[in-house]
Structure formats: C-alpha cells, structure tokens
Amino acid sequence: MDLFTGIRPLLFSYVLINGIFITLQTKEEVLLDMKASGGELGWLTWPLDQGDKPGWEVVQKTLNGSQLYTYSICNVGEREQDNWLRTTFIQRRPSASRVFVELQFIVRDCNSFGASSLTCKETFNLFSSESDADVGTTFRKGQFKKVATIAPDEITGKKELRINTETRVVENLSLKGFYLAIQDIGACVALLSLRVYYKICPATIQSLASFPETVAGGENQALREVSGECVENAISEGLPRIYCTVDGEWVVPVGQCQCKPGYEETEDACKECLPGFFKAEASSGKCEPCPANTQGLDTGALFCPCMDGFYRAPTDPPTGPCSGLPSAPRDLVATTSHLSVGKLLLSWRPPEHTGGRTDITYSIECLRCEGPVCQSCGEKIRYEPANVGLTLTKVTVSELDAHLNYTFTVEAHSGVSAFASQAMPQAHKLPLTSALTTSLHYTDPPKITSMRLVKQNPTSLSLSWEVSPKPRVQARPIRYELTYRKKDDNLDVTTYTVLILEKNSVQIPDLSPGTAYLFRVQALGSDGSPGGSSIEEQYETLSEGHLAHNNTAVISGAAIGGAVMLLIVVIVLFLHRRNRNSHTRQGPEDTYFSSPEQLKPLKTYVDPHTYEDPNIAVLKFATEIHPSHITKQKVIGAGEFGEVYRGILKVPGRKEVAVAVKTLKPGYTEKQRQDFLSEASIMGQFAHQNIIRLEGVVTKFKHAMIVTEYMENGALDRYLRDHDGEFSAYQLVGMMRGIAAGMKYLSDMSYVHRDLAARNILVNNTLECKVSDFGLSRVLEDDPEGTYTTSGGKIPIRWTAPEAIAYRKFTSASDVWSFGIVMWEVMAFGERPYWDMSNHEVMKAINEAFRLPAPMDCPSAVYQLMLQCWLQDRSKRPRFGDIVSLLDKLLRSPESLKAIADFDPRVSIRLPSTSGSDGPPFRCVPEWLESIKMSQYGENFTCAGIVSMDQVMQMKNEDIKNIGVRLPGHLKRIAYSILGLKDQTSTLSVFAV
Numbered sequence: 006m007d008l009f010t011g012i013r014p015l016l017f018s019y020v021l022i023n024g025i026f027i028t029l030q031t032k033e034e035v036l037l038d039m040k041a042s043g044g045e046l047g048w049l050t051w052p053l054d055q056g057d058k059p060g061w062e063v064v065q066k067t068l069n070g071s072q073l074y075t076y077s078i079c080n081v082g083e084r085e086q087d088n089w090l091r092t093t094f095i096q097r098r099p100s101a102s103r104v105f106v107e108l109q110f111i112v113r114d115c116n117s118f119g120a121s122s123l124t125c126k127e128t129f130n131l132f133s134s135e136s137d138a139d140v141g142t143t144f145r146k147g148q149f150k151k152v153a154t155i156a157p158d159e160i161t162g163k164k165e166l167r168i169n170t171e172t173r174v175v176e177n178l179s180l181k182g183f184y185l186a187i188q189d190i191g192a193c194v195a196l197l198s199l200r201v202y203y204k205i206c207p208a209t210i211q212s213l214a215s216f217p218e219t220v221a222g223g224e225n226q227a228l229r230e231v232s233g234e235c236v237e238n239a240i241s242e243g244l245p246r247i248y249c250t251v252d253g254e255w256v257v258p259v260g261q262c263q264c265k266p267g268y269e270e271t272e273d274a275c276k277e278c279l280p281g282f283f284k285a286e287a288s289s290g291k292c293e294p295c296p297a298n299t300q301g302l303d304t305g306a307l308f309c310p311c312m313d314g315f316y317r318a319p320t321d322p323p324t325g326p327c328s329g330l331p332s333a334p335r336d337l338v339a340t341t342s343h344l345s346v347g348k349l350l351l352s353w354r355p356p357e358h359t360g361g362r363t364d365i366t367y368s369i370e371c372l373r374c375e376g377p378v379c380q381s382c383g384e385k386i387r388y389e390p391a392n393v394g395l396t397l398t399k400v401t402v403s404e405l406d407a408h409l410n411y412t413f414t415v416e417a418h419s420g421v422s423a424f425a426s427q428a429m430p431q432a433h434k435l436p437l438t439s440a441l442t443t444s445l446h447y448t449d450p451p452k453i454t455s456m457r458l459v460k461q462n463p464t465s466l467s468l469s470w471e472v473s474p475k476p477r478v479q480a481r482p483i484r485y486e487l488t489y490r491k492k493d494d495n496l497d498v499t500t501y502t503v504l505i506l507e508k509n510s511v512q513i514p515d516l517s518p519g520t521a522y523l524f525r526v527q528a529l530g531s532d533g534s535p536g537g538s539s540i541e542e543q544y545e546t547l548s549e550g551h552l553a554h555n556n557t558a559v560i561s562g563a564a565i566g567g568a569v570m571l572l573i574v575v576i577v578l579f580l581h582r583r584n585r586n587s588h589t590r591q592g593p594e595d596t597y598f599s600s601p602e603q604l605k606p607l608k609t610y611v612d613p614h615t616y617e618d619p620n621i622a623v624l625k626f627a628t629e630i631h632p633s634h635i636t637k638q639k640v641i642g643a644g645e646f647g648e649v650y651r652g653i654l655k656v657p658g659r660k661e662v663a664v665a666v667k668t669l670k671p672g673y674t675e676k677q678r679q680d681f682l683s684e685a686s687i688m689g690q691f692a693h694q695n696i697i698r699l700e701g702v703v704t705k706f707k708h709a710m711i712v713t714e715y716m717e718n719g720a721l722d723r724y725l726r727d728h729d730g731e732f733s734a735y736q737l738v739g740m741m742r743g744i745a746a747g748m749k750y751l752s753d754m755s756y757v758h759r760d761l762a763a764r765n766i767l768v769n770n771t772l773e774c775k776v777s778d779f780g781l782s783r784v785l786e787d788d789p790e791g792t793y794t795t796s797g798g799k800i801p802i803r804w805t806a807p808e809a810i811a812y813r814k815f816t817s818a819s820d821v822w823s824f825g826i827v828m829w830e831v832m833a834f835g836e837r838p839y840w841d842m843s844n845h846e847v848m849k850a851i852n853e854a855f856r857l858p859a860p861m862d863c864p865s866a867v868y869q870l871m872l873q874c875w876l877q878d879r880s881k882r883p884r885f886g887d888i889v890s891l892l893d894k895l896l897r898s899p900e901s902l903k904a905i906a907d908f909d910p911r912v913s914i915r916l917p918s919t920s921g922s923d924g925p926p927f928r929c930v931p932e933w934l935e936s937i938k939m940s941q942y943g944e945n946f947t948c949a950g951i952v953s954m955d956q957v958m959q960m961k962n963e964d965i966k967n968i969g970v971r972l973p974g975h976l977k978r979i980a981y982s983i984l985g986l987k988d989q990t991s992t993l994s995v996f997a998v
C-alpha cells in the first residue's frame with residue numbers, strides 16, 4: 006500500500022437526494038508537502054547544539070519497499086527534553102485563513118525501552134507562529150502558539166510499524182505566512198509526512214449562474230457568501246448567490262437565473278428555441294411548440310404569430326392559440342309572445358363553427374318597413390335583456406307596432422371579431438358578418454272586450470264575445486281559443502277543455518246539469534299563439550228540472566258546423582294532493598335525487614359578482630339580524646375588515662346560541678362593505694356539517710356584521726401546534742375526513758375555494774373541523790401567506806397546485822392539491838409546510854418533482870393519499886368524493902393506520918448538513934435543541950448533567966422521558982433527532998437546498 010499518496014486535488018463526496026446521487030466536488034490546495042521535498046527539507050531544529058544527545062534528524066527509512074525521508078528523534082532516556090523542529094516559512098494565500106495540517110508519524114511504545122521508559126513520552130506537540138516575513142534561522146519559542154498535543158492511535162512495538170495519521174486545523178490566520186513547529190518532550194517519534202493545505206470550492210455553474218473558485222472560510226466565517234453571474238442569455242431578478250462551506254462545498258444557491266425569452270435551458274447553458282417553438286417569458290420552462298392556428302418562426306421565437314384568417318383577441322394570451330371567426334347563427338325563429346301585445350321572442354341556434362372559441366355573443370339589428378320605406382328600428386323598440394353582447398340564443402323584442410314589416414338580423418361575434426375587422430381593410434369587412442336574417446309582418450291579436458251567455462239549458466251553454474278592433478272585411482279571419490273547466494273541480498284530477506274557434510260564438514254540449522263552469526277566451530295571433538288580453542267568466546247549466554227544448558243535439562250540430570268548432574285537446578292535469586298540500590316550496594335547485602349514487606345536490610354556487618347589485622345577493626342568501634339580538638363578548642381574532650368577536654345571538658322565540666361576529670371597521674368604503682358582505686353571500690349558500698354556518702348578517706345598520714356559528718377551538722393550524730403530539734393518527738384522520746367532506750360538498754356545488762389551508766379550517770369543542778374563509782376579494786388579500794405573482798394576483802404558494810401558480814388554473818383539482826398540504830399540516834401537528842424554505846425554493850423543488858416527506862408517525866396509507874393529491878397531472882389526482890371514501894375506509898378499519906410511512910428525521914426536522922465532519926454536527930446541547938425547536942427543554946438537560954453532545958448521543962428513549970420530556974410528540978422529535986445524529990450516512994437532506 007502506498008501510504009503517501011500526497012496529491013489529492015479533488016475529493017468527491019456523494020450525497021443522496023431523493024434517491025439521486027449528487028456529486029459535490031471539493032478541491033484542496035497544498036501549501037507544503039514534506040514528502041515532495043525528499044531529503045531537501047532544510048527545516049530548523051532547536052536547540053542547535055545538542056552535544057551527544059542528537060535532536061531531530063533526517064533519517065532515511067525503507068517502508069514497505071519504498072525509500073523515504075523522515076524527521077526522527079528518540080531521546081527517551083533523558084529528562085526534560087525540549088526539542089523543536091520548525092518548518093520553512095509557509096506563504097499563505099490571502100483568502101486562506103484556515104489551513105489543515107495532516108501529520109503521518111510513528112511513535113514507539115515506551116514499554117519497549119525497559120529502564121528508560123520512566124522518562125519516555127508517547128506524545129508530541131504541534132505549534133504555529135504567524136509572520137509577515139521569512140525570519141530565516143531566527144527562532145523564538147515564545148512566538149509559537151500551541152495548536153494541539155498529538156497522540157498516536159497506535160503505538161509501534163518491537164515488531165510491526167504502526168503509522169498514524171492525524172489532521173489538525175490552524176485557524177484565524179491573517180499575516181502573510183506562518184511557521185509550524187513540532188515540539189518533542191522525550192518521545193521516540195518518526196515524522197513521515199507533514200502536509201499543509203487549505204480547501205476551496207471550485208468554480209461551478211449552478212442553476213445557470215457561474216461562480217468563481219473560492220477559498221473556504223475559517224471558523225469565524227463558516228459559510229462564505231459568493232456572488233455569481235448568470236450564464237449567457239440568462240437573467241435573474243436578484244444577484245445569484247451561493248455559499249462556500251468550510252469543507253469546500255457549495256451549498257444553498259439563492260436567486261436563480263432563468264433563460265430569457267426565446268431561450269431554454271440545456272446543460273448549464275441557454276439555447277435558442279428551435280424553429281416552430283417559442284418561449285414568451287424568462288422562465289425555467291422549456292420552449293413550447295407553436296399553438297393551434299399559428300405559424301412557427303425561425304429560431305429564438307418569443308411568440309408565434311397567427312396564421313392568415315386567424316386572430317387573437319386583445320385579452321387572449323399571446324402564447325395561446327389563434328382562432329377563426331364564428332359562422333352565422335342558425336335557424337332564426339320569431340315567435341309572437343303570449344305574454345302581452347307588441348312583443349315577440351327571437352330565438353336561434355348557435356353557429357356551426359365557433360372558430361375554436363367559447364366567448365360567442367350575439368347582436369340584433371332591426372329594420373322596420375312601412376310599405377317600401379325601411380329604416381332602422383333605433384330606439385323605437387326594446388330588447389330584453391339587450392340587443393348586443395347576448396350570450397343566450399334568444400331575446401325578447403317589445404314595443405312593436407302592429408301591421409309593420411320587421412326584419413331582424415342576428416349576428417354572431419367572438420372575442421376576435423372586433424379585432425379581426427380592425428385588422429382588415431374596410432373592403433373586406435363584409436364577409437366578417439356572421440349574420441342570419443328573418444322578416445315578419447307583425448299584427449296585434451285583437452282584444453276580447455266582453456263575453457255573454459246567450460242560452461242556457463241542463464247540458465249545454467251558448468256563449469258569444471266581442472272583439473276590438475273589429476275584424477276588417479277581407480282580412481284574415483281571427484281565431485279564438487276557448488278554455489273551460491268545472492269550477493269546483495277540486496279532486497285530484499282537473500279536466501280542461503280547449504277549443505279553437507273561427508267565430509266569436511259557440512254552443513258547448515255535453516255539460517253536467519246544475520254545474521258552474523269557468524270559461525276563458527282569448528284571440529290568437531297571426532302565428533297561432535294566444536295573444537292579447539283574455540276574459541274569464543263563470544256560467545252555470547240549468548238543473549235537470551228546467552227542461553227546456555230537447556234539441557241540444559241539433560243546436561250543437563249546427564254550432565259545430567257553422568262555427569267550425571275544433572276540439573283540439575283535452576288536458577288532464579294530475580295534481581297530486583301531496584304536492585298541493587306541501588307548503589314548503591322547493592325550487593329545483595333544492596331537489597336531491599334519492600338514488601344513492603346520484604345523491605348529489607343539483608344546487609350550484611352562484612357567484613355574488615353576477616348580481617349587478619351585491620346588496621341584493623346578500624339579501625337573497627343571508628338572513629338579516631337586528632343588532633339588538635347580538636351581544637359581543639370578547640375579541641377573538643382580527644379579520645381583514647375588522648375585529649372578530651365571540652358573542653351571543655338571541656333571536657326572540659329561538660334558543661340562545663354562541664356565535665362569532667365579524668365586524669366592519671369604521672371608515673370603510675362602499676366597495677369594502679360589499680367585499681366584506683360578499684363572504685356572507687357565499688357562505689349563506691352552503692349548508693353542510695363541515696362548512697362554517699352563517700347565522701345571518703347585519704346590513705341595515707351602520708355597523709355591518711357577519712354572524713356565524715362559534716368554533717370554540719379556533720383555527721386548526723394554531724390548535725394543532727398548541728396540542729403537538731396529543732392526538733392519535735385515528736383522531737387526526739377523523740379531522741381530515743371532516744374537511745374532505747366539506748370540500749366534497751363545495752366541489753359538488755362547483756365552488757373552488759382557492760385558499761384551503763389549516764389556518765382557514767376552524768375547530769369546535771367536539772373536534773369537528775369546518776371549512777371557512779369565503780371572502781371574494783380574499784384571494785387572497787387577507788391571507789398573510791398570499792404572495793404577489795408576476796401577473797399581480799396573490800397566491801399562497803406553499804398550498805397551491807403548480808398549474809394554479811403557473812397560469813391561475815384554479816379548479817377543484819387544485820383544491821385537492823391544497824387538501825394534500827392540509828393533510829400534511831394535520832399529521833405534522835401544524836408544522837409549516839416546507840419549513841423555512843423560501844417560496845421560490847418551494848416552487849423550484851416542486852417543479853423538480855420533490856414532494857414533502859412523510860411527517861413523523863404518519864400512516865403509510867395517509868401519506869400515499871397525500872402523494873396522490875400532489876400529482877403533477879391534475880386529472881390524475883383523486884376527487885374529493887374519492888378522498889372521503891378512502892378516509893372513511895381507513896376509519897372503519899383502524900388497523901389500516903398501523904403501517905407507518907418511512908420517516909427520515911434529518912429531512913423532517915431539518916438537521917443541518919453534517920457533510921464531511923466526524924462526530925455530532927452541533928457544538929453544544931443548546932445549539933442542537935434550538936435546531937430541532939425544542940429549546941424549552943434546555944434546563945432539563947442541564948439539570949440532568951447532560952452538557953455535551955457525546956452524552957446526548959448515548960441517551961435512550963427512557964433517559965429522555967426521565968429528564969422530564971413527557972409529550973409524546975416532543976419525545977419522538979428528540980429521540981428521532983438523536984437517531985439522526987448517530988446515522989450520518991447521508992449528508993444533506995432533501996430540503997436543505
């Protein structure tokens with residue numbers, strides 16, 4: 006074995022990060038190497054005149070067949086030995102304030118010297134002395150400071166040579182150079198090698214920033230901060246920085262560089278996007294293929310322009326696809342309204358081709374023609390809801406004049422229509438109109454002015470009526486609709502008879518004697534639909550005794566023949582008594598299917614923003630409470646708009662209830678008031694065990710308030726932190742189940758929460774968890790975790806799915822991601838997700854497929870579910886329905902929670918890197934306790950006499966309990982940390998970036 010391989014410019018240490026080995030390069034720079042100088046060492050020995058007792062001498066030795074020079078001394082029989090061996094002047098590099106001294110030596114066993122062993126020693130001392138200049142042969146002991154006493158691990162007896170290697174550090178060097186000296190005090194020593202070197206972090210490129218070679222710092226500058234520069238075609242917001250450790254390793258790069266628009270990262274460099282690809286922003290993403298209907302440019306494209314005939318609306322992202330114009334709407338129909346005179350309904354079908362867009366709207370043009378003269382209808386007619394910007398495929402037109410010809414043109418538009426017409430020369434505008442026209446002649450149906458009974462007998466009645474205006478001679482005959490039924494038809498079945506008649510009189514046969522009937526008559530419009538006002542009258546048939554002429558059949562036959570009576574339909578309405586009797590009106594939105602697989606509310610959430618006046622939304626969804634019914638007791642929190650109080654609600658006739666009262670601080674603007682109340686408009690739409698219940702609002706008084714049920718234990722994150730380690734996994738899974746059930750309800754109603762986090766879950770005194778925080782402006786003005794993104798929105802990065810951060814794609818699937826983070830918060834007793842990593846580091850880690858590790862004692866099944874919630878592809882994440890079912894299953898068989906996920910204490914409690922050093926990475930117990938956030942036990946350790954890290958490492962679980970650590974969570978944290986200290990096989994933790 007060659008013991009003296011002295012040149013080691015590069016050392017490699019391997020670090021296991023998430024299953025991937027990462028190589029850290031460290032470089033050593035050698036200042037002095039005794040072996041390299043062979044016999045020409047020229048070191049100074051002192052005292053100079055030794056007489057017959059030789060001091061340090063150069064001795065040539067043969068070791069394992071190799072020749073080498075050593076400095077040796079062996080004055081073991083003499084008393085009071087003080088023999089010095091001083092190196093030559095060692096020049097220092099200005100930045101190297103800390104050097105390593107590696108000694109290889111042999112020490113003889115004193116026992117092997119018989120009588121001389123009395124004065125014999127087995128150690129020697131290492132000294133150093135700084136100087137700005139080489140002092141030649143001048144030697145003053147007093148100028149040297151002791152560095153260490155060097156003792157051999159193995160002493161050499163009579164037979165085999167035992168070589169020892171020891172390394173010591175000389176710190177805080179500041180002058181131009183220094184000497185090292187070895188003091189012998191009576192040992193038999195041979196110094197085989199002395200090597201002086203310092204460590205450097207080699208020049209590197211990390212995250213597209215290049216950093217220069219840097220000398221590792223000393224004790225007073227354990228981490229040396231180094232600034233770097235972005236590589237060519239990369240940019241960064243802040244200066245990229247990194248730290249060089251004392252061991253010559255680069256750690257913690259900060260301020261990432263990103264390839265500028267048109268460039269993407271390939272092997273530590275930024276390369277231009279290939280033709281047909283583009284990149285619009287400086288980002289760590291790749292160039293993307295040009296989207297649909299765009300044309301690819303040359304290399305380095307920032308965007309892809311639209312192909313001819315395709316456009317982007319000003320609101321479309323320049324990175325999105327281009328779209329074509331919609332084709333014309335189809336099947337335009339005009340129906341005269343039966344509601345009142347002068348109205349008609351226009352309806353049509355959407356265009357066959359939408360040009361790939363969903364923002365199709367319609368506009369209506371109207372021309373009115375009197376004879377040959379046509380003009381725009383202008384203000385003369387009214388449209389409901391409007392004549393432009395229609396999203397539905399129908400519009401009601403009113404205030405039409407009778408006997409005019411109208412032409413209606415319906416045009417389809419999309420977000421690109423206006424833009425496309427601007428982009429085109431005037432002459433080309435025509436084909437851009439995607440229109441469909443219909444014309445009609447509008448006539449008012451005449452009004453019925455009176456009805457009278459002409460003739461009456463037991464089984465028939467003859468009626469006639471007057472119309473206005475009177476039908477003109479030669480005009481198209483008017484038709485009438487006559488409907489009648491028995492007045493007291495209050496059985497479950499009511500029979501209506503409808504007759505269409507062409508004359509203004511009729512005889513109705515086959516009636517019951519002595520019975521009252523209700524008759525309604527109405528004139529029909531030109532298209533056959535009923536129009537104009539109707540008249541309703543009641544007439545009775547004569548009872549049997551009044552026998553009149555028995556010629557009914559003759560009359561009726563005549564009536565039918567003369568009046569062209571047409572029996573159209575008999576409508577039988579089954580009115581179920583059950584329905585008629587129920588007085589609670591249930592709108593379709595309140596209906597639930599009863600088959601179990603469809604037990605899904607049909608109700609969907611209504612965004613209060615869709616109401617023009619938000620005050621109406623509050624009235625619709627929340628109950629108004631009189632302020633005198635509310636008693637505020639104590640401030641329990643601070644909301645965005647004002648204090649939150651605990652209070653009592655006592656509505657007359659109802660039981661007193663404990664409530665939380667959110668107030669609006671004075672000096673608010675109308676906008677703030679509306680935003681404040683929007684939370685009530687949203688909350689009021691929900692009714693679920695795991696959603697915070699709205700009791701009501703105060704809006705009619707100066708001090709607006711929102712009153713909700715009171716949750717005794719407040720916010721979940723805080724509550725868990727205060728009860729660290731006090732709940733079983735079963736209880737924690739129970740809490741998660743509640744939250745998941747609330748979220749399932751919200752997602753079934755198509756409500757996306759966007760800020761699901763433990764801080765927005767409230768806990769009551771039965772440990773029930775309820776989802777809260779529904780403000781509208783809230784995303785996320787009032788959340789301290791909200792961080793402004795480049796697009797100006799605020800997002801709680803650590804809780805938010807990557808697609809929602811990247812392009813604001815908030816969906817129930819992004820809520821599922823947040824739910825996974827909440828699960829982690831719950832299992833980790835309110836620990837901050839990703840600890841003290843910066844938001845930027847979190848996003849980077851997520852993009853690189855890192856995920857939070859399992860919290861301590863987390864059931865494997867629960868951690869697997871978290872990982873499912875954090876799948877990059879949102880369509881693969883479970884839905885809230887699946888989550889509730891799975892959690893239910895776990896709760897039904899608690900033994901399924903027994904298998905615990907692998908837990909890495911170094912990762913989860915963030916011990917700092919222990920790379921490269923032997924022994925515990927902490928110098929003292931307080932420093933270690935602080936790092937695992939357990940400083941409160943400092944005194945327990947001191948009182949128990951545990952003052953060194955070596956003692957800590959000997960501790961067993963029993964010992965930790967005995968010194969007074971009782972809480973199971975704390976006990977585990979300390980025990981795991983000790984485990985981590987002992988096991989130093991991996992040196993950096995996943996999140997110690």
Ligand code: AMP
Nearest residue numbers: 642643644645649665714715716719720
């Ligand atoms: P918020 O404005 O909803 O975030 O509320 C601020 C703080 O008030 C919360 O963090 C809770 O501590 C407390 N709080 C809000 N609502 C309730 C409630 N219903 N019951 C108990 N405490 C509440």
